[in-house]
Amino acid sequence: MKSRAIYSGETALGWLPWGALAPFLALLFVVGTAIPTSLLLEPLGLLDDQWNPRGTYGWFAFLILPFGAMALVNLLWVRIVERRPFATIGLAPPGGARVFVIGVAIGCVTLLGVVLAGWALGGFKAEGAGDALSSPRELCFIAGLLASFAVQASAEELVFRGWMLSAVARKFNVAWGVGLSSFIFCLLHYERGQAPLVTLNIVLFALFACAWALRSNRIWGVMGWHVGWNWLLATGFHLPVTSLDVPVSALLVHLVPTGSAVLNGGHQGPEGSLTCTVFFAVATAWLAFGKTRHNRGA
Numbered sequence: 278m279k280s281r282a283i284y285s286g287e288t289a290l291g292w293l294p295w296g297a298l299a300p301f302l303a304l305l306f307v308v309g310t311a312i313p314t315s316l317l318l319e320p321l322g323l324l325d326d327q328w329n330p331r332g333t334y335g336w337f338a339f340l341i342l343p344f345g346a347m348a349l350v351n352l353l354w355v356r357i358v359e360r361r362p363f364a365t366i367g368l369a370p371p372g373g374a375r376v377f378v379i380g381v382a383i384g385c386v387t388l389l390g391v392v393l394a395g396w397a398l399g400g401f402k403a404e405g406a407g408d409a410l411s412s413p414r415e416l417c418f419i420a421g422l423l424a425s426f427a428v429q430a431s432a433e434e435l436v437f438r439g440w441m442l443s444a445v446a447r448k449f450n451v452a453w454g455v456g457l458s459s460f461i462f463c464l465l466h467y468e469r470g471q472a473p474l475v476t477l478n479i480v481l482f483a484l485f486a487c488a489w490a491l492r493s494n495r496i497w498g499v500m501g502w503h504v505g506w507n508w509l510l511a512t513g514f515h516l517p518v519t520s521l522d523v524p525v526s527a528l529l530v531h532l533v534p535t536g537s538a539v540l541n542g543g544h545q546g547p548e549g550s551l552t553c554t555v556f557f558a559v560a561t562a563w564l565a566f567g568k569t570r571h572n573r574g575a
Contacts, residue, residue: 280446280447280448280449280450281446281447281450281451282365282443282446282447283442283443283446283447283451283454283490283491283494284364284365284366284367284369284439284443284494284495284496285362285364285365285369290360290361291357291358291359291360291361292358292359293359293361293444293447293448294359294444294448295448296444296445296447296448296449296453299441299444299445299448299457300441300445300457300460300461302354302441303436303437303440303441303458303461304461304465306347306350306351306354306436307347307436307465309350310343310346310347310350311343311347313346314342314343314346315328315343317342318335318338318339318342321338322335323335323338323339324338324339329521330521332524333418333524336422336425336523336524337421337422337425340422340425340426340428340429341425341428341429344428344429344432344433345428345432347432347436348428348431348432348435348436351432351435351436351440352435354440355440364495365443366435366439366440366443366496367435367438367439367443367490367494367495367496367497368435368439368495368496368497369494369495372497373495373497374497376493376495376497376498376501377497377498377500377501377504378501379498379501380497380498380499380500380501380502380503380504380505381501381502381504381505381508382501382505383498383501383502383505384501384502384503384504384505384506384507384508384509385505385506385508385509386505387502387506387556387560388505388506388509388510388513388547389509389513389529390556391547391550391552391553391556392510392513392514392516392532392547394552395540395541395542395547395550395552396532398540398552399535399536399540400534400535400536400537400539400540400541400542400550400552401514401516401532401533401534401535401541402532402533402535403530403531403532403533404531404532404533405527405530405531406527406529406530406531407527407528407529407530408515408526408527408531409512409525409526409527409528410528412526415525415526418525419512419525419528422508422511422512422523422525423504423508426504426507426508426511427504429507430500430503430504430506430507431500431503431504433462433503434486434490434496434499434500434503435496435500437458437459437461437462437483437486438458438486438487438489438490438496438499439490439496441454441457441458441461442454442455442458442487442490442491445457445458451491454487455484455487455491458483458487459480459483459484459487462479462482462483463476463479463480463483466479466519467479468520471545471549472538472543472545472549474539474549474550474551474554475542475545475548475549477554478548478549478550478553478554478557481554481557481558481561482548482557484557484561485557485560485561485564486499486503488560488561488564488565489502489564491564491565492564492565509528510546510547510548511523511525512525512527512528513527513528513529513530514527514529514530514531514532515527515531515532516532516534516546516547517542517544517545517546518546518548519545519546519548520544520545520546538550539551540552
């Protein structure tokens with residue numbers, strides 16, 4: 278498999294980093310922005326001593342500032358150092374906003390399917406419905422979280438499936454791009470002692486996102502999907518999001534984990550469940566090997 282430009286063939290006018298350097302630059306983009314912003318937010322009481330969000334405003338700050346800074350630094354790198362158009366990292370016009378919104382809807386639907394499957398298999402029990410609908414304050418918080426997750430999820434897709442995947446593919450090949458971008462993504466999401474199924478699902482998450490980006494030749498759709506997935510997981514069912522609890526009542530159904538952690542993900546939330554494994558495995562295979570009539574859609 279030869280090296281190639283996966284999103285756009287336009288030549289960079291600046292310096293393109295060596296392929297082996299790309300993973301370290303990605304780590305620098307993430308860690309180099311997360312540490313200073315977290316050091317700023319912790320004394321303000323918005324993060325705890327583990328740098329996890331504290332309270333309503335802590336969640337807004339946690340999702341917007343570190344990830345917003347990461348995206349900004351990455352975009353500045355592409356524009357100033359590499360001197361190439363944003364289309365070469367998967368942000369090709371036209372119709373980006375429309376495809377992004379479609380992606381958000383697909384993310385909500387797929388997350389709903391994963392949670393309902395776990396519920397049907399006995400992994401959750403319901404203890405209420407639409408609790409947030411009776412509170413204007415909660416609804417405002419939920420709306421704010423949608424905007425906040427749009428920053429967080431879009432930044433991750435920009436760095437890993439936009440910039441890093443394309444940078445490595447240009448220097449090595451697509452397989453190396455998928456492998457290295459997925460490895461760094463999983464490394465940054467790894468927690469000591471996490472269950473093997475959780476680790477597997479993080480790997481499958483990364484492969485799914487890469488497959489979507491490669492199939493569509495841009496990242497607008499998977500970016501929106503990531504937003505919808507994270508947002509509904511955080512707000513729809515009062516369940517943990519990657520082991521973090523969001524202080525908001527359930528928008529849809531208040532679900533409580535019951536039975537085996539294999540079905541509900543335990544403290545990790547539905548992303549650590551077997552139903553999530555099945556979804557990512559099937560969806561990734563379809564995106565990678567399924568037939569398509571065009572490659573410029575979502």
